[in-house]
Amino acid sequence: MSTFKGDQRKQGRKRWSRIKTNVSELISGIRENKFASIARAISIIEDGNSVRRKDILRRIGKPEKRSHIVGITGPPGIGKSTLIGNLSSGMMDQGLRTSVLAIDASSPFTGGSLLGNRIRMQENLRDANIFMRSLANRGEKGGLSRSAIGAVRILEAAGNQEIIIETVGAGQADLDIMNLADTIVLVLAPGLGDEIQAIKAGIMEISDIYVINKMDREGAYFAMKDIEDIVSMDENSGWKRPVVGTTNQDLSSYKSLIDAICSHRKYLEGRNLLSVKRGLMEMETALEDEIDEKITRKLKEMLHNEERKENVNLATEDPYTAAERLLQNFIKIREQSTSSP
């Protein structure tokens, strides 16, 4: 394993060469796992220009090997970022190439954001030479950012075996991560609630692995017992959800978390379930982009043209009637253009 890390370091210098925005160069940079190219490509995905985003994501193409996406979720301040630092460097030590995406909240008032995840994992990232990117959620609910789907595809194309996603500090109903991640790790800590909390619906149901973090705190074993009780009520078939205790005071405690994640990966691979849901979500987003580009934008153009030509009296016509008429016109024009030679 030490040779793997050595190779990584040797390549390290080369990876910081000049950032190029030229798309073909970006794509080849991503394939070579150049951090600068990956970073710039993610920026373009974030930018909101659907044409450029499409250009990059199309040219990346279908990956030879799907990455395993690990979603880390849990309430704010529970220790997700610190845990990811130790987890990602532990995975690199085992020879698994790992990258991290961390999502933080944007302000609903100004749109600004304080991306504070990196600071908790900085040392691990540096020592193990791990690519990590912070994303702001830009007002998106559900704990994820819209760009996360595209960013995951870029990291996959860079040849990462494991991609760790940290959600925004999540509440009981922030469940979007379940469509993107293969393995969902819910991080909890002592003192959050009793066994009734533990059998609630929502985030408690969707998790594949439970972590009780801050095991050095009082009441940690009671918290573990509460979760183990609900896990013991699971049906006997399929995946048996493990409960793992971790603490930053004892780095060997992360070993059992890595083992649990790896065995869930094997479980999914054995049943051909790896990235099935994600594939569907990627398709949906691509479809939305396509509809936006080919239909929604054109329809809005039509609307503005009509308004300019005063064919439509926006003051008197009911908006829904107008919308229906516009869409029908649009379809008619499309049919004519496709039927004529």
Next chain:
Amino acid sequence: MAAGKNQSSYKQRPPKILLAKPGIDGHDRGVLVLARAFRDAGMEVLYAGLLPTPEEVIDTAVNEDVDVIAMSLLNGAHLTVFKRVADLMKERGIDDIALVGGGTIPEEDKPALEAMGITGNYGPGTPLSIIIEHVQRRSAEARKKKMEQD
């Protein structure tokens, strides 16, 4: 902008700023005030934490693809450390990230810093609005450069 409005439909992403104290300097009250001010001005703000090396600051800036590195030092080492950051950027051929400085910087050091491409160099007591305006302008310049490389 209306509170709670979904911002994901915004065309341009907000400016992204990395705040750093790239030297032996543990006084981060000021830099935290700035972090909050930049956030409230609608920017996406990263803070590199205490005691990062210039190399780490640049690695973070490249990974996160920031527009501005805003450096602050209160220990008087700005001519050495800020220069090291600027030199490293030149070495690696990075010209689309703007460098902005601040801290306890004597008036006579400012021309030297400006010559390295490190602008601003605001001292204690500068109104936040002036710093924000400067960072926004520099960030817009950097963003334009990023687009030009297409």
